[in-house]
Amino acid sequence: YSKSRFCGYQFQGIVDCEYDDTIDNMIYFVKNIFNQKLTTIYESRVQKYVGFGEFGIHNASHYNSQAWKMAIRKAEVETICRYSARFFKLSTLERIVRLTKPSRHGELSMLEYSVLGFYPQEVRVTVTSTDTLANGDWSYQLHSYLEFRPQRRESVSCMVEHPSLDEPLEVVWGERPGEEREGGEDSWNGNVGPRGTERGKNILLIAVFL
Known part of the structure; x- marks a missing residue:
């Protein structure tokens, strides 16, 4: 650079x-x-x-x-x-932090959506959001949080609208058909992230359960 x-x-x-x-x-x-x-x-x-x-x-x-x-x-x-x-591979430490207590149904929880690497700065995310933050390379990032109580069979989604996308980019967090959640049926744990690439722009949308 x-x-x-x-x-x-x-x-x-x-x-x-x-x-x-x-x-x-x-x-x-x-x-x-x-x-x-x-x-x-x-x-x-x-x-x-x-x-x-x-x-x-x-x-x-x-x-x-x-x-x-x-x-x-x-x-x-x-x-x-x-x-x-x-x-970098040789100098990067292995991750040693582990989830010790998965969230149970009915407990107050926090779901974070991160939208990274978009340009221009204007973007719309349909949950409570932080201000857009400059990355220093002409792209921006934004983090959104949703406080909710997980229920069995519940599905939560986040949608991003941006000028570089031909259509809104959506990520669904929750139970996937035919799959059990990590930790058993009564626990919640998720980290999913589709990437939208349109007209030369890159947008990474990540949903992380906190």
Whole structure:
């Protein structure tokens, strides 16, 4: 990540490594942002730059014509992404905190919905919410809380509406058909989170039972 500002203009360069439980399927992004607008993005799966707007398309074509730059980007999947992932994996502590007392039906409980990584800032969530919080990378996050008393066979859902979504994004927390809740039929424990990706934006919606 780098940022420079000159005479009121701002340029950002962001590198992003995405992977699952293993580092074999690593995806590497290099993003160039000028005055809060994405101009070019390199993606390792296609191994080339894609430009946005007249200025970005011109730059992407120039970058793709530079064999040395393409070779560097290809190598950075290993030298930046996989190298860093191995380091963080070795230095990350294993989670040792465990739920000791699952909530029972009828007890006053709290359900938290977190909406992460959305841009622009305007968003609507149909439960009590915190203020939107800036992440520092032009995206925002928001946390919402619902206080309720869980009942057997009860289902609770949260819906998010955002300009980057073609339709509202909804996550349902509660009993899933054909599944028993963790801890037995009389206990409640949940953590589910669908991701909505529309028009180049990423929104992660997580429901966590507290």
